[in-house]
Amino acid sequence: MNLLNDPIHFIAQWLQGLLTGWGLSLVLAKVILALISITVTILFAMALAIFLVWVERKVVARFQDRIGPNRIGPYGLFQPLADIIKLIGKEDITPALADKFVYNLAPVLALASVILLWAILPLAPNIYGVDLNVAVLYLVAAGALGTLSIIMAGWASNNKYALLGAFRTVANMISYEIPMVLVLLIPTLLAGTMSVKGITEAQSPTWFFFLSPLGALIFLISAVAELGRSPFDLSEAESEIVAGFHIEYTGMKFGLFYAGELLHAFTFGGFTAVLFFGGYRFFGLENLGPLVAAAIFLVKAMFGYWIIMWIKYTMPRIRIDHMLAFNWKFLTPLALTVLMVTAVMEKLLAGTSPWIYSLGLFLANLAIALATIEILHAFGKWQRKTEASTKPALQAGQYYEEQNP
Amino acid sequence: MSIPLSWFLILSAALFCIGLFGVLARKNAIAILLGIELMLNAVNINLVAFWRYLDPAQMAGQVFVIIVFAVAAAEVAVGLALIISVYRRRNTVVADEIDMMKW
Amino acid sequence: MTPVQIVFILCAVLILGSALMVVSTRKLIHAALWLIVTLFGVAILYAILEAGFLAVVQVAVYIGAIAILFIFAVMLTRRELRDKSPQLRKNWGAAALLGLLAFAGLAFLVTSQPGVGRTAAAMPDGLDTVQALGKSLVSPQAYLLPFEVVSVLLLAALIGAVYIAFTRKS
Numbered sequence: 001m002n003l004l005n006d007p008i009h010f011i012a013q014w015l016q017g018l019l020t021g022w023g024l025s026l027v028l029a030k031v032i033l034a035l036i037s038i039t040v041t042i043l044f045a046m047a048l049a050i051f052l053v054w055v056e057r058k059v060v061a062r063f064q065d066r067i068g069p070n071r072i073g074p075y076g077l078f079q080p081l082a083d084i085i086k087l088i089g090k091e092d093i094t095p096a097l098a099d100k101f102v103y104n105l106a107p108v109l110a111l112a113s114v115i116l117l118w119a120i121l122p123l124a125p126n127i128y129g130v131d132l133n134v135a136v137l138y139l140v141a142a143g144a145l146g147t148l149s150i151i152m153a154g155w156a157s158n159n160k161y162a163l164l165g166a167f168r169t170v171a172n173m174i175s176y177e178i179p180m181v182l183v184l185l186i187p188t189l190l191a192g193t194m195s196v197k198g199i200t201e202a203q204s205p206t207w208f209f210f211l212s213p214l215g216a217l218i219f220l221i222s223a224v225a226e227l228g229r230s231p232f233d234l235s236e237a238e239s240e241i242v243a244g245f246h247i248e249y250t251g252m253k254f255g256l257f258y259a260g261e262l263l264h265a266f267t268f269g270g271f272t273a274v275l276f277f278g279g280y281r282f283f284g285l286e287n288l289g290p291l292v293a294a295a296i297f298l299v300k301a302m303f304g305y306w307i308i309m310w311i312k313y314t315m316p317r318i319r320i321d322h323m324l325a326f327n328w329k330f331l332t333p334l335a336l337t338v339l340m341v342t343a344v345m346e347k348l349l350a351g352t353s354p355w356i357y358s359l360g361l362f363l364a365n366l367a368i369a370l371a372t373i374e375i376l377h378a379f380g381k382w383q384r385k386t387e388a389s390t391k392p393a394l395q396a397g398q399y400y401e402e403q404n405p
Numbered sequence: 406m407s408i409p410l411s412w413f414l415i416l417s418a419a420l421f422c423i424g425l426f427g428v429l430a431r432k433n434a435i436a437i438l439l440g441i442e443l444m445l446n447a448v449n450i451n452l453v454a455f456w457r458y459l460d461p462a463q464m465a466g467q468v469f470v471i472i473v474f475a476v477a478a479a480e481v482a483v484g485l486a487l488i489i490s491v492y493r494r495r496n497t498v499v500a501d502e503i504d505m506m507k508w
Numbered sequence: 509m510t511p512v513q514i515v516f517i518l519c520a521v522l523i524l525g526s527a528l529m530v531v532s533t534r535k536l537i538h539a540a541l542w543l544i545v546t547l548f549g550v551a552i553l554y555a556i557l558e559a560g561f562l563a564v565v566q567v568a569v570y571i572g573a574i575a576i577l578f579i580f581a582v583m584l585t586r587r588e589l590r591d592k593s594p595q596l597r598k599n600w601g602a603a604a605l606l607g608l609l610a611f612a613g614l615a616f617l618v619t620s621q622p623g624v625g626r627t628a629a630a631m632p633d634g635l636d637t638v639q640a641l642g643k644s645l646v647s648p649q650a651y652l653l654p655f656e657v658v659s660v661l662l663l664a665a666l667i668g669a670v671y672i673a674f675t676r677k678s
Contacts, residue, residue, distance in 0.1 A: 027511055031511070099537075102541065132560065133560065133636070133638055134560050134561050134564050134638060137561070137564040137565065137568060138564050140564075140568045140572070141564050141565075141567035141568040141571075141572065143572070144567060144568050144571055144572020144573070144576075145567070145571070145572075147572060147576060148544065148571065148572070148575070148576065151576060151579055151580075152541070155537065155579070155583065163583070167580075167583075170576065170580075174572070174573070174576065177572075194638065406512055406556075406557075406558075406627060406628045407510045407512055407513060407627050408512060408513055408516050408556075408627065408628075409624070409625045409626065409627055410624050410625070410626055410627075410628070411618060411619055411624045411625050412516065412520075413553075413557075414618040414624065415615050415618060415619075416520050416523065416524070416553075418611055418614035418615055418618060419524055419611055420523060420524065420527055420546075421610075421611075421614070422607040422608070422610045422611040422614070423524065423527040423528060423530075423531055423607065424527070424531075425603075425606070425607050425610060426531055426600075426603050426604055426606075426607040427530065427531035429599075429600075429602075429603035429606065429607075430531070430596050430597055430599065430600035430603035430604070431531065431595060431596060431597070432595055432596070432597050433536055433595065435536060435578065435581055435582055435585065436531075436536060436539060436595065438578070439530055439531075439539055439540065439543055439578065440530075440531060442543060442570075442574070443527050443530065443531075443543070443546065446546065446547065446550050446570075449550070450550060450553060453553075453554055453557050453559050453562060454557060456557075456559070457557045457558060457559065457628055458626065458628045458629075461558075461631050461632060461635065461637070462632050462635060462640075464637075464640050464641050464644040464650070464651075465644075465651075467559060467561070467562060467637070467641050468641065468644055468645060468650075468651045468654070468655075470559075470562055471562075471565070471641075471645075472654055472658050474565065474566070474569055474570070475658045475661065475662055476658070476661065477570075477574065478569060478573060478574055478662070478665075479661055479662055479664075479665030480665075481574050481577055481578070482577065482665050482666070482669040483665050483668050483669050483672070485577055485578070485580075485581040485669075486668070486669040486670075486672040486673040487672055488581060488585065489581060489584055489585060489673050490672050490673055492584070492585040493675070498585045501597070
């Protein structure tokens, strides 16, 4: 192993030799190395979060047909630094009668639940935090910690609107965990392992996106709902319910929530890339070196993040009862159906050639999509017919309210 | 792993007894349920420790723990639904005040 | 003192300390939050015991669902005066004594067993616990029947909870 092929292990071995040469025991050297690697991961994730603030503002500006920040630094690249200086300089208000410890802990926990996910993302075949063999379930567990931080924030603000917003957001998030867990089983099924690195390696002939496009779509939808981003941000948008659970947070604490949300969106873009788009693989280019593989992964993750931003800045907000109805009446049965059909087709086509395998699974997904559209079509027609038969007929130029004055 | 088995068993016994104290000495019905959760977690620690120390190849220990997870979740759901329903009628969650079937 | 032992002792202090806070703190919402700390400590313990799947499921199910359910229930049944009156019943002394006696009895029982001070053998080579667990949950010779019964139990609990807590709008 040398520096080019395996940078992390090379540097770790060198540092370990250095520390033991200074007289520290091997165990203590390993502990110090672990702490250093954790710090480096967190620093990388936080630096990425700062960069993502600039990306977000430029992309939203382009979607809205304007230029975005272009004054501070070339192309406005230093705008996030100006934002950070502004946020740090703001007055730090704690509401009276707020529970101080919980109030201060909530934004920290929200950011921590995102950075925990960076421990399992593989940037390159040899650059990753840890190769957990239950990494897919770890993703769900870290999402649960994020949900907890929102309810802590909502309750500790001692504000009825914050509490209501937190209730709604948490109800939204735990509802959309169900289709997400069901769809996360599809890459697990197709790869035979829950380890994220194993799933990346198993996408060898075809990416899982082509084997299960419906699965990728449902994962994207539930990921956007889990993030609490538009169009599912009824509970925390500025113009709804007075900004929801983070209404009482000022200055850098709000900055932690905001940066945490952007980093969470990018991390989910990264997970979409890893689970469905092949991760750091790209027709063998990743063997050129770890930096090339990391660049491929970051490009794919940025593409996933761009799709999430695209959805946010194009679609209008969804009402809370529509959100929950969409989840429980449509997305969960669809996710169950896709999972069962994928499992059956995978067993039936297990030994065949990769082309027939991919084509079979893709056609099964297409069949489910067509059947769903037909069912929705028939349901819509039936609903319109029953409504038309119960409402009295309109005269020309008359509105419904005029009929019963 | 260099931790003796007795350490795990004593830890789980201590957690169980703290949960027992919580169940017996707390007024609020939800606090009683919190004590029950502590006892269930103590039992789980015991099960996993025995699985690891006696025969890790046999999955009975982990399967038992998963069933305890599911049973605890079901019990908490139904228990909290009952408490909320009682709160709506009697406007109290203190266990001592819910002592008459009908008045 | 090996590092694993140090980690275990820290973890044990975390679990027992937060459990004591759960049963003795006055504000109920703080009790629910201390329970989350206890559950997290138990998850760390599962990771020490090399049951990684159970550690992650503990965080996802207990902290992500059950603890949030507790917090919701505490918030929905709040009365302002409750947090200020004493939260322990009058017989808490007897309960504490009973707890201590039970602990003494259990500790004596545990330490008097032969071979309880053993350290663990290494995990068998090539054992993939997640795969073995999955296979044992769905194979008819192993634990398929309890698995199906538990799913029926969860369905019954779901229907029961919805029915009990349902309010009609009329």
